[in-house]
Amino acid sequence: MEKFTISVNGKNHEVTADPDMPLLWVLRDLLSMKGTKFGCGQALCGACTVHLDDEAIRSCSTPISTVGSRKVTTIEGLDKEGHHPLQDAWVEHVVPQCGYCQTGQIMTAAALLKKSPNPSDAEIEESMAGNLCRCGTYNRIKEAILTASKTL
Amino acid sequence: MMPNFPFLKNKKAEDKSEVFVPSRRDFLKLSSLATGGFLLGVNFQCAGPKGETITFAPNVFVSITSDNEVTIVAHRSEMGTGIRTSLPQIVADELGADWSKVKIVQAEGDEEKYGNQNTDGSFSVRMFYEPMRKTGATARHMLIAAAAKKWEVSPTECHTENSQVIHSSGKKIDFGDLVAELKDMPLPDPASITLKEFSSYKLIGKDVTIYDARDITTGKAVFGADVDLPGMQVAVVRRSPVIGAKVISFNDAKALAVPGVNRVVKIDGAGIPPGLDKALEGVAVIADNTWAAMKGREALEIEWDLGPNQTYNSAKQLEEMLQSTAKDGKVRRERGNFLTAQRAAGKVLERTYLAPFYAHATIEPPAAIAHYQGDGICEIWAPTQHPQWARQAVATALELDLDKVKMNVTLLGGGFGRKSKPDFVVEAALLSKAAKSPVRVQWTREDDLHFDFFHSHSAQRIKATIDKDGNFTGWNHHTVFPAIGATGSTTELHPSDGELALGCTDFPYDVPNIKIETHESTAHTRIGWLRSVSNIHHAFAIGCMMDEIAEARGIDPVKHALQMLGEDRNLEFKPETDGKYENYGEPIETFPWNTGRMKKVIERVAKEANWDQKLAEGKAVGFAAHKSFLTYVACIVVVEKGSSGKISIPEVFYAVDCGIGVNTDRIRSQFEGGSQFATSLATTSAITFENGIPQQNNFDGYQIIRMPQSPKKIHVHILESMEKPTGVGEPPVPPYIPALCNAMYKLTGERIYQLPFKA
Ligand code: FES
Ligand code: FES
Numbered sequence: 001m002e003k004f005t006i007s008v009n010g011k012n013h014e015v016t017a018d019p020d021m022p023l024l025w026v027l028r029d030l031l032s033m034k035g036t037k038f039g040c041g042q043a044l045c046g047a048c049t050v051h052l053d054d055e056a057i058r059s060c061s062t063p064i065s066t067v068g069s070r071k072v073t074t075i076e077g078l079d080k081e082g083h084h085p086l087q088d089a090w091v092e093h094v095v096p097q098c099g100y101c102q103t104g105q106i107m108t109a110a111a112l113l114k115k116s117p118n119p120s121d122a123e124i125e126e127s128m129a130g131n132l133c134r135c136g137t138y139n140r141i142k143e144a145i146l147t148a149s150k151t152l
Numbered sequence: 153m154m155p156n157f158p159f160l161k162n163k164k165a166e167d168k169s170e171v172f173v174p175s176r177r178d179f180l181k182l183s184s185l186a187t188g189g190f191l192l193g194v195n196f197q198c199a200g201p202k203g204e205t206i207t208f209a210p211n212v213f214v215s216i217t218s219d220n221e222v223t224i225v226a227h228r229s230e231m232g233t234g235i236r237t238s239l240p241q242i243v244a245d246e247l248g249a250d251w252s253k254v255k256i257v258q259a260e261g262d263e264e265k266y267g268n269q270n271t272d273g274s275f276s277v278r279m280f281y282e283p284m285r286k287t288g289a290t291a292r293h294m295l296i297a298a299a300a301k302k303w304e305v306s307p308t309e310c311h312t313e314n315s316q317v318i319h320s321s322g323k324k325i326d327f328g329d330l331v332a333e334l335k336d337m338p339l340p341d342p343a344s345i346t347l348k349e350f351s352s353y354k355l356i357g358k359d360v361t362i363y364d365a366r367d368i369t370t371g372k373a374v375f376g377a378d379v380d381l382p383g384m385q386v387a388v389v390r391r392s393p394v395i396g397a398k399v400i401s402f403n404d405a406k407a408l409a410v411p412g413v414n415r416v417v418k419i420d421g422a423g424i425p426p427g428l429d430k431a432l433e434g435v436a437v438i439a440d441n442t443w444a445a446m447k448g449r450e451a452l453e454i455e456w457d458l459g460p461n462q463t464y465n466s467a468k469q470l471e472e473m474l475q476s477t478a479k480d481g482k483v484r485r486e487r488g489n490f491l492t493a494q495r496a497a498g499k500v501l502e503r504t505y506l507a508p509f510y511a512h513a514t515i516e517p518p519a520a521i522a523h524y525q526g527d528g529i530c531e532i533w534a535p536t537q538h539p540q541w542a543r544q545a546v547a548t549a550l551e552l553d554l555d556k557v558k559m560n561v562t563l564l565g566g567g568f569g570r571k572s573k574p575d576f577v578v579e580a581a582l583l584s585k586a587a588k589s590p591v592r593v594q595w596t597r598e599d600d601l602h603f604d605f606f607h608s609h610s611a612q613r614i615k616a617t618i619d620k621d622g623n624f625t626g627w628n629h630h631t632v633f634p635a636i637g638a639t640g641s642t643t644e645l646h647p648s649d650g651e652l653a654l655g656c657t658d659f660p661y662d663v664p665n666i667k668i669e670t671h672e673s674t675a676h677t678r679i680g681w682l683r684s685v686s687n688i689h690h691a692f693a694i695g696c697m698m699d700e701i702a703e704a705r706g707i708d709p710v711k712h713a714l715q716m717l718g719e720d721r722n723l724e725f726k727p728e729t730d731g732k733y734e735n736y737g738e739p740i741e742t743f744p745w746n747t748g749r750m751k752k753v754i755e756r757v758a759k760e761a762n763w764d765q766k767l768a769e770g771k772a773v774g775f776a777a778h779k780s781f782l783t784y785v786a787c788i789v790v791v792e793k794g795s796s797g798k799i800s801i802p803e804v805f806y807a808v809d810c811g812i813g814v815n816t817d818r819i820r821s822q823f824e825g826g827s828q829f830a831t832s833l834a835t836t837s838a839i840t841f842e843n844g845i846p847q848q849n850n851f852d853g854y855q856i857i858r859m860p861q862s863p864k865k866i867h868v869h870i871l872e873s874m875e876k877p878t879g880v881g882e883p884p885v886p887p888y889i890p891a892l893c894n895a896m897y898k899l900t901g902e903r904i905y906q907l908p909f910k911a
Contacts, residue, residue: 001411018411021443029386029441034378035371037565038442039515040597044851047515075371082370090369094361094817097825098232099368100375100516100565125860132851134515134566135232136828138862140821 006067008033009077019065024048026064027074035075035103039132046131049104050074056111058130075103078110086110089148097135105131109145117152119145211339212265213243213284214291220315220328222249227259227266228276229537230364231514231567232825233881234818235276237362239284241815245355246288246348247295248312249327256363261539261559270538272572272681273736274781274879277814281877289345297340298333299325350812350874359817364563375565376535377519381590384521385414387583388445388594390452391434391603394844395677396424396459402435406451412444413437416452417586419579424459425642426678429545431578432603438587442594458844464676466509466841470609473673474504477613477630481669482646485657485729488665490617493626497617501700505614505693506906508838510607510682511846511854516565517600522580523590524550530557530584534577535564542574546581557581568829569681573605597850605680606839608633610689614697617665622705624716626665631656631690638675645672647686649732655690655780655886657729660745661698662718666728676844683829684882687780688889692834692907695776695890700903709775709894710758720748736782743782743876749809750777750784753871757786757807760869770794771802774895778887782878784809787827787887789863791895799899799911801831801863801892806884808868811875819880823868826884831863832856834889835911861911 005014006023008031015030022041027033027050036059039047043058050059051073078084086106096102105128112119112127119127124145133141213225224243230236240256243249259266268279292312299317300307302325309320316324350357367373392398404416421433437448494500520534530550536542536559543559546552564571576593584591595603610633617626635651637644647670649657657668682688702712722744725733735743754777758764767773770793777786790803806823813819836855840847848854893904896911 018443018447020447021441025441025443028377029443032380033371034374034380037375037516038377038594039517040851042597042850042852045515045597082366082372087366087369091361091365094359094365094821096232096362096365096368097234097821098230098514098516098564098566099364099373100514100563102368103371106369128859130858132515132856132858134513134568134829134856136825136862137821138828138859139824139864139866142859 008072020063022060023062024059047104049107056108085148085151089144093140093144095140101133213287216327218328218331220326223255225259229271231564238815241355242284243288245353246285247292250315261543263540274881277877293340298330360815375563379521379533384590385438386442386445386592387436387438388449389434389436391432394458394461398457400455403453407448410448412440413448461676461844464844473611473632476671481671485668487728490626490628490665490667493617493665498620499618501616505612507610507689509609511604512568512570514566517595518576519594520577520580521592522584524584533560535562537567537572542577545574549578568683602846605678607682608679612693616701627663628667630669632671634673634675636679639679646670651686653734655687661716684885687886691778691886692889699894717747753784753786753807761788761805772895772898774891776887776890780883783883785883787891789891789895804863804866806868809871811877820868822880823884824866830885830888
């Protein structure tokens with residue numbers, strides 16, 4: 001067990017954890033932030049997506065010991081009021097079905113829009129291909145990203 | 153023995169649904185309980201001092217406070233269909249509540265109080281449309297009566313809107329200001345309750361945004377694993393690698409040496425048959441957090457007696473099942489004489505169809521939280537489709553009375569039938585008792601794919617006869633698949649009547665000679681039901697075969713389906729199935745199989761897709777129609793071969809007749825999602841077994857489609873209908889698969905006989 005200080009959503013947190021413990025479980029179990037989801041544990045589904053600095057990463061496959069001083073942003077910190085243009089577009093298009101994959105989808109989409117504010121269809125498909133949705137909301141996700149990109 | 157399928161609505165459930173629409177007799181009988189009770193009568197808590205909130209709760213589903221807050225109970229599980237919105241939406245519309253301010257709370261599992269809560273079989277709206285309207289209307293009548301009395305006007309001069317009673321003079325009063333007046337008002341006679349005209353509805357039949365949209369997109373929504381209790385530990389279980397395996401011995405020394413691991417507990421499994429509601433044999437590692445529990449599990453040393461399923465190979469069984477379909481089977485439906493038709497035929501088509509095991513693979517793996525409280529009370533939080541069954545299963549496993557188990561229902565991160573089965577909830581309860589603390593049991597993806605209740609693999613053989621004049625004269629369908637009932641009983645060797653009525657014995661086409669046969673097979677894993685159940689493989693085989701028959705007869709497949717459905721009429725299956733046809737648990741008189749309604753969805757989809765148009769080079773279309781869960785669906789899929797040779801699905805067209813549509817946006821979303829779900833079944837997903845062990849461990853082995861593989865545009869056309877509402881969760885899946893296969897044939901010239909196929 002080791003002590004780590006990580007910055008999550010602009011706040012520093014000190015945690016004691018196994019250096020191998022994935023950031024996902026640090027967030028969920030040690031910091032009780034439940035918006036980041038567990039789906040596969042193998043970087044295959046994207047449910048656990050958060051930002052490390054501006055990069056969308058899979059927190060299930062990111063050991064706490066590798067986070068260092070980089071800033072972690074989770075769905076809870078994407079926008080203080082919960083009104084990031086993507087969140088608003090998601091509601092407008094009523095994207096979620098069960099909703100479980102959606103925080104991960106939004107975090108991946110947010111990183112995409114940071115890099116490419118006006119993404120093409122192909123760019124969206126490529127960037128979002130790591131995020132699975134079993135309910136089948138891919139079409140609305142794409143529409144919502146396009147809507148959000150217009151308001152950014 | 154016919155297993156009782158939770159996905160089929162049963163009679164008892166229907167009776168119970170009446171519980172909360174009290175008759176006068178019930179009210180009188182039960183009103184003495186009404187003081188603190190919430191059961192049937194009126195629950196008033198209005199003796200409090202001034203300023204204290206007073207609550208008016210005419211029944212268990214609606215309550216209104218003196219602050220004018222309207223709360224509606226959602227008693228069915230939300231797994232993505234939108235039901236947590238759609239049923240309260242019905243109540244609110246009849247009540248005249250201000251929807252933007254309505255609060256929805258999730259009911260705990262308690263069927264005595266709420267009626268049927270088994271969220272399965274696409275029957276929530278079908279079962280509760282009427283009761284929910286009556287619930288809202290009853291409260292509206294009472295509020296109007298109270299306002300009318302206060303104003304000394306006739307109730308007929310009043311209506312409700314925006315959580316207010318409004319008099320024709322323009323006078324208005326908030327619902328909340330009437331709560332005190334309702335104190336001594338008895339529940340009205342149900343016969344006196346009038347429902348609104350359909351045309352006056354403001355929510356029913358409209359696109360209504362789901363209640364949880366904002367919470368989901370901000371990460372606040374609470375799913376199965378998201379409940380935190382003080383002192384809670386986390387358990388991860390190493391389960392019997394092969395169904396029926398038993399632990400001979402285990403060494404937990406290394407597991408206990410992992411920092412954070414507190415305890416290792418053996419779970420006694422049911423063995424063979426494994427059952428639908430029991431925990432599997434296993435060894436659980438209980439730790440401070442999920443990661444420690446996972447590491448602890450890796451360090452476990454277990455010696456297993458693997459039992460009879462250790463030699464099971466699914467490819468071998470599938471081959472044997474296929475061979476069996478060439479023989480005579482057990483006849484399950486018969487019309488005319490197929491053999492005679494075969495002898496007289498000018499042409500006999502004979503085709504076989506294979507489909508694999510499928511896993512549900514909800515993105516949320518099973519997880520449940522239990523708090524066994526020492527005094528014989530166990531409180532649970534679980535993403536369960538069937539809270540009452542989960543409650544019962546926990547009570548049985550812990551040997552508690554049912555009323556000692558409290559079942560809180562969280563949101564479900566997908567269900568599709570998996571989360572009907574309460575095995576994981578039972579695990580949490582057993583482990584909380586053993587650990588003497590609250591416990592969350594957390595399944596990994598590997599656990600989920602290995603210990604699912606799988607959709608059965610299947611082999612089918614269909615022979616169709618065409619006489620010398622080109623008439624379609626005979627249909628002989630052989631189907632074989634390990635039955636759901638086999639999970640609970642080793643003597644269930646044939647598919648049940650219930651499973652056959654899902655797309656097989658309800659073959660609707662007007663063919664003079666029909667013979668449907670089944671063959672024996674055994675289950676070597678846990679079989680369950682997956683979104684649309686055996687309709688999946690039956691519709692695949694029938695939809696593809698109908699396309700070949702049309703081609704052989706030289707008729708366009710859409711025209712062929714219309715022709716073979718014959719005159720508009722209600723079909724009867726009972727006489728030809730020895731009286732055993734199950735109509736999704738509904739009397740066929742109330743929910744008939746009407747060929748006219750099927751023809752209408754076919755005509756509509758052909759029109760919307762512009763079926764007769766000439767397509768551009770590299771494009772092709774396929775068609776299929778299939779009724780399931782009492783809902784009529786026709787589907788056209790467009791496929792395209794890109795310049796790189798890659799095949800994509802640019803467009804999908806659906807036409808659906810589900811009777812009255814309650815939340816049209818959620819109907820469309822179920823079809824959009826259903827076509828994506830079915831694309832996975834058709835093109836990417838399969839579970840196979842070797843040595844009794846599933847060979848797919850995670851989303852690399854068991855693939856589901858990703859955004860680039862998804863159909864690009866999905867058009868959903870809902871037929872306007874005033875027929876009784878039916879479900880939409882499952883019906884999108886069955887016709888899509890054959891429509892896609894038929895389109896692929898037109899594109900590539902090759903027929904598809906086995907799923908999944910490589911797209
Ligand atoms: S849980 Fe991290 S990618 Fe699936
Ligand atoms: S909305 Fe259910 S998994 Fe995406």
